[in-house]
Amino acid sequence: xxxxxxxxxxxxxxxxxxxxxxxxxxxxxxxxxxxxxxxxxxxxxxxxxxxxxxxxxxxxxxxxxxxxxxxxxxxxxxxxxxxxxxxxxxxxxxxxxxxxxxxxxxxxxxxxxxxxxxxxxxxxxxxxxxxxxxxxxxxxxxxxxxxxxxxxxxxxxxxxxxxxxxxxxxxxxxxxxxxxxxxxxxxxxxxxxxxxxxxxxxxxxxxxxxxxxxxxxxxxxxxxxxxxxxxxxxxxxxxxxxxxxxxxxxxxxxxxxxxxxxxxxxxxxxxxxxxxxxxxxxxxxxxxxxxxxxxxxxxxxxxxxxxxxxxxxxxxxxxxxxxxxxxxxxxxxxxxxxxxxxxxxxxxxxxxxxxxxxxxxxxxxxxxxxxxx
Amino acid sequence: xxxxxxxxxxxxxxxxxxxxxxxxxxxxxxxxxxxxxxxxxxxxxxxxxxxxxxxxxxxxxxxxxxxxxxxxxxxxxxxxxxxxxxxxxxxxxxxxxxxxxxxxxxxxxxxxxxxxxxxxxxxxxxxxxxxxxxxxxxxxxxxxxxxxxxxxxxxxxxxxxxxxxxxxxxxxxxxxxxxxxxxxxxxxxxxxxxxxxxxxxxxxxxxxxxxxxxxxxxxxxxxxxxxxxxxxxxxxxxxxxxxxxxxxxxxxxxxxxxxxxxxxxxxxxxxxxxxxxxxxxxxxxxxxx
Numbered sequence: 001x002x003x004x005x006x007x008x009x010x011x012x013x014x015x016x017x018x019x020x021x022x023x024x025x026x027x028x029x030x031x032x033x034x035x036x037x038x039x040x041x042x043x044x045x046x047x048x049x050x051x052x053x054x055x056x057x058x059x060x061x062x063x064x065x066x067x068x069x070x071x072x073x074x075x076x077x078x079x080x081x082x083x084x085x086x087x088x089x090x091x092x093x094x095x096x097x098x099x100x101x102x103x104x105x106x107x108x109x110x111x112x113x114x115x116x117x118x119x120x121x122x123x124x125x126x127x128x129x130x131x132x133x134x135x136x137x138x139x140x141x142x143x144x145x146x147x148x149x150x151x152x153x154x155x156x157x158x159x160x161x162x163x164x165x166x167x168x169x170x171x172x173x174x175x176x177x178x179x180x181x182x183x184x185x186x187x188x189x190x191x192x193x194x195x196x197x198x199x200x201x202x203x204x205x206x207x208x209x210x211x212x213x214x215x216x217x218x219x220x221x222x223x224x225x226x227x228x229x230x231x232x233x234x235x236x237x238x239x240x241x242x243x244x245x246x247x248x249x250x251x252x253x254x255x256x257x258x259x260x261x262x263x264x265x266x267x268x269x270x271x272x273x274x275x276x277x278x279x280x281x282x283x284x285x286x287x288x289x290x291x292x293x294x295x296x297x298x299x300x301x302x303x304x305x306x307x308x309x310x311x312x313x314x315x316x317x318x319x320x321x322x323x324x325x326x327x328x329x330x331x332x333x334x335x336x337x338x339x340x341x342x343x344x345x346x347x348x349x350x351x352x353x354x355x356x357x358x359x360x361x362x363x364x365x366x367x368x369x370x371x372x373x
Numbered sequence: 374x375x376x377x378x379x380x381x382x383x384x385x386x387x388x389x390x391x392x393x394x395x396x397x398x399x400x401x402x403x404x405x406x407x408x409x410x411x412x413x414x415x416x417x418x419x420x421x422x423x424x425x426x427x428x429x430x431x432x433x434x435x436x437x438x439x440x441x442x443x444x445x446x447x448x449x450x451x452x453x454x455x456x457x458x459x460x461x462x463x464x465x466x467x468x469x470x471x472x473x474x475x476x477x478x479x480x481x482x483x484x485x486x487x488x489x490x491x492x493x494x495x496x497x498x499x500x501x502x503x504x505x506x507x508x509x510x511x512x513x514x515x516x517x518x519x520x521x522x523x524x525x526x527x528x529x530x531x532x533x534x535x536x537x538x539x540x541x542x543x544x545x546x547x548x549x550x551x552x553x554x555x556x557x558x559x560x561x562x563x564x565x566x567x568x569x570x571x572x573x574x575x576x577x578x579x580x581x582x583x584x585x586x587x588x589x590x591x592x593x594x595x596x597x598x599x600x601x602x603x604x605x606x607x608x609x610x611x612x613x614x615x616x617x618x619x620x621x622x623x624x625x626x627x628x629x630x631x632x633x634x635x636x637x638x639x640x641x642x643x644x645x646x647x648x649x650x651x652x653x654x655x656x657x658x659x660x661x662x
Contacts, residue, residue, distance in 0.1 A: 053564055073567040086565035091585045099579075100569030144565075151569065 003062075004029045004155060004187050005050065011060030011211075012045050019045040021211035022059070027155075032181050032188045034202035035330035038234065039193055042211040044159060047191045051080050051157055064154060072245035074103075080157040083164070085140045087132045091144050093119070094128035100151045118146035121180070138169050149184060156181075158190040162197055174200045195235045199223065207231050225280075229371050232280035239281040239338050241368075245273050254329055255279060255370065259336050260310055266365035270372070278371040283341040285367040288326065291358040312338065314355050328361060375593055408637035425637035434638065435619065438452070441617040444532070444607075445600035448539040451597050452547035453589070460551035461581075464558075475552070478545050486542065490609050493538055497528040497610070521607065530612040538606040547592045555581070555587020587657060593602050594653045607612070618642060 005027040011019040020042040027033045035043040048054040050063060050156070052073035061068045068076065088096050097115045106114070119125050122142035132140055141161065148156055161177065162170045178201045181188045192198050199219040207230075207240045208214045215222060215231045226232035231241060243257035253265040255277055263279060291311060311331035318325040326340040338361060344350055353359070405419050405425070413419040428434065463474045481489060481529040496502050504525040508522040528534060558581065582589070604619035611617075618638065625635030 027450075033545055051568060055569075073564070074570045078568075080565070080568045082561045082565055084559060084561050086559065086561040088562060088565070088580060099571070103570040105577065147565075147569065343421070 001022070002029050003140055004031075004064060004076055005025065005189070006060075006062045007046070007050075008060045008062070010046070010056045010061060010224075012042070012049060012054060012115070013057045018042075018211045020056075022213075023208070023213045024059075025206055025213060025216055027187065027189060030179065030187055032201055032203045034198035034205040035189065035191045035208060036195060036198040036205045037193065037208035037210055037236075040210075041208040043191045043193075045207050046208070047080075047157055047159055047189065050155070051078060052076050065314070068106075077154040078157055079151050079153040080159065081141070081144045081148050081161050081162075083159045085144040085164075087143050087147070089132050090266050092128065092133075093124065093130050093132070093170075094136070096132070096143055097128075097147045100147060104151070118150040120148060121184070122146045123365065133309060138165055138173070141165065141173075145180070147203050150184070153186065155187045155189055158188060158193055161190060162192075170197075176294075199235070207234065207236075224369070226280060226369055226371065228373060229278055229280070232369060232371060237283055237339060239279075239283065239286075241279040241281065243277055243279055245269055245275055245277055247310065248273055253370075259330060259333055259338075260308070263308055263368065264365045265368070266371060269370050273366050279339075279368040280371055281363060281368040283325065283339040284343075286338065286340045286363050288328075288340055288342055288353060289360040289362070291353055291360045295334050307362055308365060308367075309360050310338075312359055314353060314357045314359060317350075317353070317355055319350065324353070327355065331358075374661065381457060403636045407640050409633045411423075411631060411633060414630070426641070428634055429637055429641050437616065437618055437621055438641070440603055440620075444536060444539065444617060445597050445603070448536055448600045449535070449593055449597045451540045451545050453593065456544055456547035456551055456592070457589075459544075460548050460555050463548075463552050464555040471499045476549050477573070478552075481542075481545060486605055490538060490605055490631050491536075493541065493610060494529060497534060497537075499525040499527070499529070502526070516531045529610060530615075532611070532615050534609045534610040534612075535615045535617075538610040539600050539603055540561060542603075542606060543596045546599065548593040550588045550595060551585065552588075554585040554591075558584055590653055590656060592651055598649060600643055601645070 002028040007023055007025050010020060010023050011018055023042075023046060025050075029264050030294070035046060037043045037183055045054055048062075049056055050068075052068065052071060052075075055069075063076065086361060089100065091099065092116050097118050098111050099123065101111045101114055115128060117127075119128055122145050122147065124139060124142050125134070127139070135143065139161070141164070145161075151249065158177075162173050165173060169344055174197060181201075188225065190198070190202065202219060204216065204218055204257045205222055207214050207222065209230050217225070221237050226235060233240065241257050241259050241263075243255040243260075243263065245253065246256045246262070247254035250268050251266060253267065253269040255265060255269070256261045257263060257279065260279075269277065285318065290337055312328040313331065315329045315337060316327040321344070323341050323343045327337045330336045342362060406417055408423070409419040410420050410424065411415045412424060429438075436588065446634045459478070463471055463478070466474055494501070498504075508523045512521065514520060562580055562584065563576055566580045567573075571579065601617075602619050603617055604623060606616050608623075610618055619642075622635050622638045622642070625631045625638060629635075
């Protein structure tokens with residue numbers, strides 16, 4: 001069995017409120033697993049149940065096949081990096097890292113070796129004698145990481161590990177955490193509300209909403225194949241358009257919408273004709289072309305059902321350097337806007353697309369995700 | 374003085390004047406007395422002598438000082454041992470329970486010390502509630518087995534009664550600073566210790582106690598100082614051998630009519646107190662650095 005952790009129908013209720021509601025999932029050995037969701041979705045409660053700080057009201061958690069019910073936090077082969085880091089302020093960095101090793105009854109020589117190994121691992125070599133108040137926030141976090149990793153746990157739990165760092169450091173730590181995980185080969189389980197963080201680091205993500213697990217997939221599957229409007233909306237930004245299924249054949253479907261007219265989809269849609277569906281169209285999947293007076297709608301060669309395109313006018317531009325985000329008003333529905341992201345591939349790329357410029361927006365027949373709810 | 378400071382001066386002046394006139398001036402007078410000698414029944418001559426201070430070092434008074442320190446020390450220790458779990462329990466209680474528990478701790482402050490001490494007498498005396506209850510149980514047992522007649526326990530007018538009373542009075546002084554130190558403690562530090570494999574006891578000794586140390590020290594100082602100068606409790610609950618330094622001081626001023634010596638004893642007590650506060654302030658300063 002390669003599942004290192006299984007969560008079986010676990011619920012946790014605080015009074016009447018179900019913080020975690022009937023969640024089942026399995027985490028594999030060596031994974032970098034992310035629990036993702038908005039605040040209050042129960043992800044931290046689930047993590048704390050893995051650590052042993054909370055007990056499930058119902059259900060079962062196993063670790064290495066052993067039922068964890070009744071096993072206190074100090075007897076579990078997992079270690080946690082706390083959101084506040086929880087570095088002991090009255091101990092030196094080395095004593096912080098050595099604390100857990102001393103508990104394990106390791107001798108002085110073995111302990112010192114493990115401490116310096118852990119310091120090297122998180123690139124704090126030589127800072128062992130510092131006190132925590134002499135360290136920066138990023139360094140304190142590394143101490144918390146080293147302290148947990150020095151115990152060589154089966155699973156490392158990380159509670160919002162990057163949330164207290166500034167933006168630049170956060171981006172750098174994403175890569176560092178992922179490579180660290182690769183290096184030590186320990187299973188990481190991370191809680192985060194930041195979808196970028198989860199997509200960048202995790203091998204698989206579980207998206208939670210109001211205590212329930214709504215989707216468990218790889219980052220790219222979450223982004224490209226969301227299974228609900230909630231997930232499509234929570235992960236990245238999206239144009240969500242309501243429509244009705246009017247044609248449904250094995251390799252062609254048409255969804256009729258008020259905003260975009262008839263939208264061609266190049267695959268069958270599971271739904272009944274006439275039923276309400278939603279199209280989730282990512283802003284970067286819409287292509288922009290300049291629309292001159294009388295110019296025809298562009299053709300897209302590899303779209304068998306022709307092209308999906310619609311006329312609009314640029315209303316607002318957010319220039320972000322690497323890309324620009326456009327809000328575009330639809331020609332036939334001036335109170336509806338679509339969001340489009342366009343990479344700035346050359347240095348004068350953006351000149352054609354100024355505010356007030358009429359444009360064609362077009363997308364592949366396979367670009368939108370079709371969602372039933 | 375700049376104009377925006379004037380309101381501050383106006384507000385501070387009356388209490389400062391009050392403090393000067395009714396606290397510092399009398400204190401200075403008593404301090405001066407401690408260097409004087411009795412010249413007649415009511416007259417005191419300030420002669421600059423150190424004879425009064427020399428007398429405080431006589432074995433009789435030194436013994437009473439040591440005994441007072443011992444009683445106050447034991448009181449502080451019992452308060453610490455009993456107060457720490459109480460403070461810990463309040464810290465980890467739910468928010469609603471916390472309010473009520475803190476109220477219960479502070480409630481005795483709103484009752485006069487004299488009344489509380491007499492209430493203790495009512496509890497501890499030969500016909501008090503404790504002995505009454507014991508006698509009742511004794512009588513019930515006596516109906517089953519044959520027992521000798523009940524002899525009430527001597528709970529009052531001894532050193533144990535004094536310490537019991539002092540602990541009762543000073544427990545809140547210990548619990549409140551301990552609570553405020555423990556309440557400020559980051560809970561995730563405790564969880565981190567457990568997470569790293571430490572048991573409850575090791576977490577308590579290695580994480581909670583060291584981090585609560587400033588609170589423990591101020592609890593000790595705040596309890597020890599008033600316990601050292603306790604007057605009413607040893608006077609009412611103690612026996613003939615239970616007198617503490619404050620009782621001796623009172624006797625110098627009243628029955629013995631030796632104000633200079635009483636003043637010297639008072640100031641020895643005061644110097645000890647100031648030294649303790651200075652030591653505490655110094656350790657705190659070093660902690661903060």
